[in-house]
Amino acid sequence: MDTSELDRLNALLDRDVELREKVKDQVNEFDKKTRTMSGLLNKIHSTPPESIPALLESVRPTLSSCQSVTAAIAELVPENQYWRWKDMWSNSMRTAVFAAALMEYLSNRRLLSLAQASETLGMKAEWSDRMTLPVEDYLHSLISLVNELSRLAVNSVTLGNFEEPIKISMFVKELFAGFSMLNLKNDTLRRRFDSLKYDIKKIEEVVYDVSLRKLAEVPQSTPST
């Protein structure tokens, strides 16, 4: 190799290193935010239902501040290179979407859609080759949501909220039915999906305990699957 070629290659490689460092800074920022949210949301397990809305309100500013991170990353990533760099932040992204989905469930008892999740994180369609929320990451977040809800089913009973496990059970079953429609190949998503049945079993047991002791009324119209 002559020197000019060597220099050219080194320049290309250096540029990538520099970019990686800049993205890394943003990811650190992102991580801080997601940790804050996880910390706050952990309190749902010890918060009575009437105080939940206030708790969620306290998380919202952090959630919306994630938009500045996604915008900064979209700015940094070169055209068409989303998939080249996404591994750097996909964990933070999944945690953020998980937080958003949990908040949506607790406020409206609804599933946060992919479009809503993207919007919450401030994704813009014109960035899609640089920054976007892929289906796979969104689905990972939903599995985390189920993991968390199975804990909540147990802890809400401890707090004396006997209705919550039943609502959770209905919601999670629907979600599980949705996941069952997917053709998952042998990857982490598949493994995590396989573990969902333990969460469902746990929730079922709580529902069983609660209904057996007539602590809550289980609706009879539960769709049979």
Added chain:
Amino acid sequence: MATVTTSIHDSFNAFRADLDDYNDRRERLIKASRDITNLSKKTIFLLHRIAQGDVGETVSEAELSKKAAQQGYEKLREIQEHYAKLRPELEGDKFWRYQRQVSPGLQEYIEALSFAHYLDHGSLITYEEVQRTLMDPHGVEYFPLPVSDYLLGLSDLTGELMRFAISSIARRGGRKKANQVCAFVRGCKADFERMTPYIRELSKKQAVTAQSLEKIEDAAYAIVVRSSEYDLPPDMLDDIVAQSVSNYNTYGHETRQAGGHRRRGGESDDEDD
């Protein structure tokens, strides 16, 4: 409640389509990459075969190499056509999504291409030149060539060159060639060393390159030591070797000595310049 159910149902239907599309494309690209790897390997064999053909009165060493390179380029065109066809699968942001699937075939292709280039020009193919083989007639690239694949492909070239040098040694003019290859591989190793901090797999491949280099160096050493015993010009040595080879062919195989000159010639210096 019913509306929620349908919307979950609908969105998961869409997710299924999305995931299926991804998985199917991924499978197709893995298959294509395997085909390309195969074709590349065949090209490399072809290059070895022709470049080590018999040098006669009429064909010179250099001509053989050129001829090999030309046929190699011809064969590589098949791979370029493959890439042209894959273009829609790798358009836009898709290339980086599937880069891990594309990479093995691409590296193998670069290995074959750089071997042909070496036989043709005696030099290392540049990044620019590789990218130029992956463009349409209008000069639009099928996909951006990753520097890492370029370097990793070249790193594999050193192994081929080792094979090429060692098997050339017994041939007319092969010793000179072995020395050229030796110097060239040494240069490559030094050049790549600078890039290893950037590309993880490259440091692993550097170890293999070091081994290949050592083999060539050992062979070169053995030649110097042995030919020093005869005060003859290289041409005459070639003749003597050629004669014993033809005698061997005539008088049968009793005195078979499997590749004696390939054995390690003794201590070797790890040159690391």
